[in-house]
Amino acid sequence: RISYNTLILGCCKEGKVEEALKLGEEMVKQCIQPDIITYNLLMHGMCNTGKYEEAVKLWDQCKQKGLAPNIYTYSVMIDGYCKAEKIEEGQNLFDELVDKKVSLNSVVYNTLIRAYCRKGNMMAALRLRDDMRNRGISPTCATYSSLIYGMCNIGLVEDAKHLLEEMRKEGLLPNVICYTALIGGYCKLGQMDKVRDILQEMSSYGICPNKITYTVMIDGYCKSGDMKEARKLLSEMAKSGIVVD
């Protein structure tokens, strides 16, 4: 069963969801009962290929079989709904989970927070962040990178920067993803001088830009018409050992 689940995970990661489903049927024929993990994997695969309706079917099937959804099941489905632009549905599932009095974790919160951030509903996103804190669940880098991204996306880059400082106060160390999101915000506004400052700050904390960080900055310089600086970054990237593509 573990072997099958592992195989299914492999298929899903390759995007071969049909094959994963076949493996699920094959399990049943071998008299190996799919467990909740099997279902979680399949639902995740469906969601990631845009077939969230299929995932919902699996969810129902799961309940009919008397397999109880766990926290992973919920986060997969909440994410699936949100990525299909059905935030309301995602929120409903979240509320259902809250009612169950099961202990929530940061991943479920982060999933919903990210959805609100992408939609530009920062009030809802920040309210959820406060909510998780009140329940004693610590926000993580994923929480903040979504929030920072969301703030930047509506042009409130200074608020985003402030969130980064808030992280430190909470004893969370901003990682390269948080910084990259913030840099992206400054780039979008053409504030390349600020980008320099952030880079400086990063290196003072020993955080190195990665391929995505460089891509964001190069794009920023190109769009602000500074091709010289963009080229400079490209060679700097190569020098830092990143495989340039």
Add this chain to the structure above:
RNA sequence: AUCACAAGUCA
């Protein structure tokens, strides 16, 4: 370590 969440270019 059998499963879930965050940042990028072009389309």
